[in-house]
Amino acid sequence: MFSKAILRRPGKSMIKGLRSSDLGIPDYDIALKQHDNYIEALRLCGLDTIVMEADERYPDSVFVEDTSLLTPFCAIITRPGAESRRGETESIRPVIEEYYKAVYEITSPGTVDAGDIMMVGSHFFIGSSERTNREGAEQVISFLEIHDLTGSLIELENLLHLKTGVSYLEKNTLLAAGEFLKKKEFHSFDIIEIDPSENYAANCIWVNGNVIVPKGYPLTRKKIEAAGYHTLTVDVSEFRKLDGGLSCLSLRF
Numbered sequence: 503m504f505s506k507a508i509l510r511r512p513g514k515s516m517i518k519g520l521r522s523s524d525l526g527i528p529d530y531d532i533a534l535k536q537h538d539n540y541i542e543a544l545r546l547c548g549l550d551t552i553v554m555e556a557d558e559r560y561p562d563s564v565f566v567e568d569t570s571l572l573t574p575f576c577a578i579i580t581r582p583g584a585e586s587r588r589g590e591t592e593s594i595r596p597v598i599e600e601y602y603k604a605v606y607e608i609t610s611p612g613t614v615d616a617g618d619i620m621m622v623g624s625h626f627f628i629g630s631s632e633r634t635n636r637e638g639a640e641q642v643i644s645f646l647e648i649h650d651l652t653g654s655l656i657e658l659e660n661l662l663h664l665k666t667g668v669s670y671l672e673k674n675t676l677l678a679a680g681e682f683l684k685k686k687e688f689h690s691f692d693i694i695e696i697d698p699s700e701n702y703a704a705n706c707i708w709v710n711g712n713v714i715v716p717k718g719y720p721l722t723r724k725k726i727e728a729a730g731y732h733t734l735t736v737d738v739s740e741f742r743k744l745d746g747g748l749s750c751l752s753l754r755f
Contacts, residue, residue: 503710507549508597508753512537512564512741513556519744520562520584522662526743533740537564540751543734547709549754552597560590564741565750568615568633569594571626571642572755575649576604578642580614583633601755606645612638617663617750619653622670626653627687629664656687665749667701671708675729677722679704694729697721705747707754714748 512533519528541551557563562584569591571578577598579591591607599605608614618629619642626646628639636655643653659681661667668682676688679696682704696704703719706726715723717737726733738748 504547504549504754506552506601506755507544508552508554508566508594508755509537509541509544509751510554510563510566511556513558513561515558515561516564516744518561520586521744523743523745528740528743530740533564536737536740537751540736540738540748543714543736544709544752544754546734547712547714549709554593554597557590557593560587562587562744562746563590565617565744565746566590566594566753567750568617570598570753571614571616571619572598572602572753573621573626573646573649573651574755575651576606576645577602578614578616578645579605579607580616581608581610581612581638583613583615583631583635604649608638608641611635612641614638614642615663617665618658620664620668620670624651626651627664628653628655629658629661630655631658631661631663633663654687656685662745665705666745666747667704669704669706669708669749671706671713671726671729671731677704677706677726692729694725696725702742702747705749707748707752709754716742716748 615633618634620627669677676691677694679701700719703722707714713731717735
């Protein structure tokens with residue numbers, strides 16, 4: 503169960519954020535309203551929200567998840583794979599230190615985006631991607647092992663981040679799309695398969711028995727509800743334009 507979430511407000515500079523899609527430039531005013539609704543959804547799930555002000559120096563800083571990995575026993579400040587994002591970790595550290603005594607930090611040549619890390623109980627699956635390299639993943643695992651936690655590396659083929667294509671919904675259940683349907687590492691899980699037309703919806707978040715689902719993906723929502731979960735929907739269309747999803751927008755702990 504989670505009790506808190508850390509978020510950062512989107513800045514006007516988000517229109518200059520990194521993106522690989524051709525979905526257009528995000529509308530800042532709409533993004534603010536969507537972020538408000540996202541915060542409200544987290545609060546409906548019982549979380550206290552710690553909301554940091556926008557940092558206009560970093561267009562992608564609303565995607566706060568990538569800056570840190572928060573576990574039940576320790577926090578790890580990452581070293582983002584995109585050089586333009588590395589300064590984002592400076593302001594997240596003092597916030598995290600208010601809640602964690604054990605705080606570690608990834609150092610060069612390691613790179614880690616926490617969007618590549620999926621917590622499943624006491625084990626952490628770490629995606630090897632353009633943003634997270636082997637050196638960074640090995641540092642993460644070494645920090646986890648100090649606290650009797652474990653980690654393993656999964657090679658990504660086509661996706662930006664691990665959690666772009668797979669989400670853990672507790673109860674041994676994965677929501678998965680594309681390449682993750684065939685990964686041997688996931689064969690022991692019950693898998694809710696995403697229809698290819700709704701691949702973006704693979705990035706959902708489980709929060710205290712609820713699953714927050716992006717708006718506009720009815721097939722995925724129905725499958726999740728059929729598996730016994732209560733769902734909430736939040737429109738994150740403007741963040742999708744920057745390759746971002748629901749999990750990217752908060753650090754839940």
